[in-house]
Amino acid sequence: MGTVYLARSRGGRTVAVKVARPELAADPHFRARFRAEVDAARKVGGFHTAQVVDADPDAPAPWLATAYIAGPTLSGLLAERGPMDEAGLRLLGAALAEALEAIHHCGLIHRDLKPGNIIMADDGPRVLDFGIARALESTRLTHTGGAFGTPGFLAPEQAQGHEVDRAADVFALGAVLVAAAGGQVFGEGTPMMLMYRAVHESADLSALPDGLRPVVAACLSKDPAQRPTTKQLLDLLAPRTAEGPTADTPARPSTSASVPSAPTPTPTAVSPGAPAVGSVADAATVDAVPHALSRGAESPHAGSPPGKMSTGRVAAVVAGAVLMLGGAGYGIYASGRPGGESDTSFPKATHEIVLPETLVDDGYGREIEHRLPPDPQPDSSTVKGSAHYTANYSSTGSAEAVGFSAVEVYGSSGRYKDPEGVRDGLIDAMTVTGSENVSEPLKTIRVPGSEVEIRCTTVDYRTVCGWGDDNTTVAIAFMPTGSLEKAAAETSKIRDEIRQPIALENP
Template identity: 60%
Template sequence: MGTEVDLPGHIGTYVVERELGAGGMGTVYLARSRGGRPVAVKVARPELAADPNFRARFRAEVEAARQVGGFHTAPVVDADPDAAAPWLATAYIAGPTLSELLDRQGSMTEPQLRLFGAALAEALQAIHRCGLIHRDLKPGNIIMAEDGPRVLDFGIARAVESTRLTTTGSAFGTPGFLAPEQARGLEVGPAADVFALGAVLVAAAGGRAFGEGAPMGLMYRAVHESPDLSALPPGLRPVVADCLAKDPAQRPTPQRLLDLFAPKAPPHPTAAPAGGGGAAAAVPPGPTPTAVVGHVTSAETVEQEPKAAPRGRARAALLAAGAAGALLLTGGGLYAAGAFTGEDGDTSLPPATHELTTPITVVSGGYFRDRETWTKEPNGKSVSADYSGTSKGPRFREFSLTGSSGRFKHLGEERDRLMRSLTYTGRERVTDPRRDLHVPGSEITYSCETVTDTTVYTVCVWADTNTVGAIKFTPSARLEVAAAETQKIRKDMRTPIVTHS
């Protein structure tokens, strides 16, 4: 942050009040018009200002950005591409960034995620209609205003990307939210923003689609590995998985996302709780405004990298709602929340005796583990893992595991919910309808179904007092064969809990 001595007195006709932050293009200042209107002014870095390619692209992008309307963006109100330091002014939006809100209040519930996803889809519609692509949608570029989320910094990323400061094959944007084609330095289209929207929703649910670590590692996983969707409610995993498809052509359009997130038009609550957020666009003249969101007081927008969001409080709230019998939407209808319990004092459940593990090999060496991702929960842990068949004659070329260890209520609902999350995509065709199968020697029943989507696969799910799991087999097979193989895999992966006195 700069000091008062470092501040420019004016940018254009706007009086600068203070620095808000800095990003890839330059520095952002809170300023006021002569009529007292607050604006956010972004000034280009000197090295960008010296690049004629940047100026030409910036001028074109600003003209397009002036046309963007919609409820979920910060409108461009002024710009000067020909200034010594080119600048862009947008209406000032008071409120915390999404990353700040998640850091302080925890993750969103499923209804909140659906409304938030629909709002972002509307914002992308408005941006794309004007021929723009955001290219850097992330939690730090989304303001959670009183009247809903607002997307910032559209219309400038391509200008920065076009400068000689970036080289052929390099990527501009934020690793972890970059689409595969963007991470590889290829030409991008609107589908890249849809990919980023999917990653933002995972962050809003308290997770990270491609984990943490070095930027190159994040980009590698975005290009080559499946996203970690375990933080999302099961009912949202299919649509977010589609958003995060490696092939841009397989991602839904913003209009399709609106149909999936908000098939009807519910009353739209504010993105922040009542009493939160600041006013969008015009904030009355006076002292520098702050946004109060619940018990959190946050100053105006500061660009920052997304932070990991604590999930404990929001997860506990979701559990409490489920215990009261609250209903949440899933991809296939409604289910009663609260099947997962973390209350150690709940004597209505038997003690936990087993948990899921992911051995290096399973089924007598028939499959070898390629990948595993663990997520801790207040009441247990969740895992996803991929296995490939070996030369020891497995029945399937590969399989993926998705499951949780804990103590569960309403086992049938848990099993149904997991099945829906893996077989509902909106475009699938059921090849072999779901059947409940009992494998000789097994104490539980497996539910299996074969689905044709971009590929054909068979899914088998189970639920017992301690573990809930699903195995997705490729290629597909008769349901009886898949159930028998699931029994073998589950036997290797479900191990006794070792307690120490």
């Protein structure tokens, strides 16, 4: 959503100040939703949240300030100290249930609970970043039919882009407990594969102690109505809360080794002549971890690499089932069939995606692992007759022009009112990891001899390019990384091969 600064108020309080990006600041819908969410977030109390201390949704750059909580994130703690034992997991689960209960009581849903949004403070876990997700979720960032959250912790209904309620947070809590036990609820893979598994496959609970599996399995139910409430979780995970902490029930969830307290940073104080809090965007601040949140954005700090901050949101394409084709392709047909022409406000269905066994003069061969059935998607106000596709290819060494060792194709064909937006969502879904390093920000490239605009970026170990037209929206990841121009040229070749006129309907 923007940039986070570690700062001091004029009275000396240490706070985390989140300043929205200019694109969001210019969106009246975002401002209205942000104002409503901030008003609700101010009411959240409880022992396990970072409280909102001030905000100005009407400032030139809308901002939100929360209490600064010193301590490692849960993800950092697990990386350093390893999995938690059953006693620690129960305390962690109860603390998170208590935090969610406080958040839900104020009419909010977190929507992005994960280990990176949980600070392990000296007095127990604290949940961060509640109260702003809905503001982001309801803006243009998801007008292309996107889901909001982090793959691997998304509830099935959230991965499919449906409206969510408190049960989605309970699902995420269950996934967090699996992670804290040293597991991964849906294994490893791309964001799209993780979202597919959330919808269609069983959770992996093998890392959990036997005594916790029934409770976590209930949290991870595919049916939101079957998940326990946060109050029920408190009874299931901490039935002795009335007795208070004892020698064998520490106040802070423990790992197998003791964890030293994190030192409190010493941020730069705001000078006496600094603007008042109403102009916090202009105040003197220093960022604890300088990252601009959106790819392609310039960091306001010299030497800071472009990227997304670790507490940022993942704008992931709705892939309730993102699928590999077992055959030639899933067709878009004429009137009376999926994707028909009855609604004239949509573009005509003229092209579809077909994923062949080889690409670029047999230079890339299609991998046979993890093939899944095709998946038609529900219609929306901006998409009709859409189906998801994905396939991985590896270099065969048989074509001199091939410039990459591996290619991953993700896309959809259908009828799109905003194909460029869907394309950008696909690119996001292929590049967001929560800690990504953006070495080449998004750039629009037109390959010589082509009239199609291709968008490309390099994130971590892959260069990703994509296009969007009335009937096909595709993102392609190339490994290892290469120049954006080289990847765009390869994308143009692949587009010519996989974007084909719709086959005639069978009589």
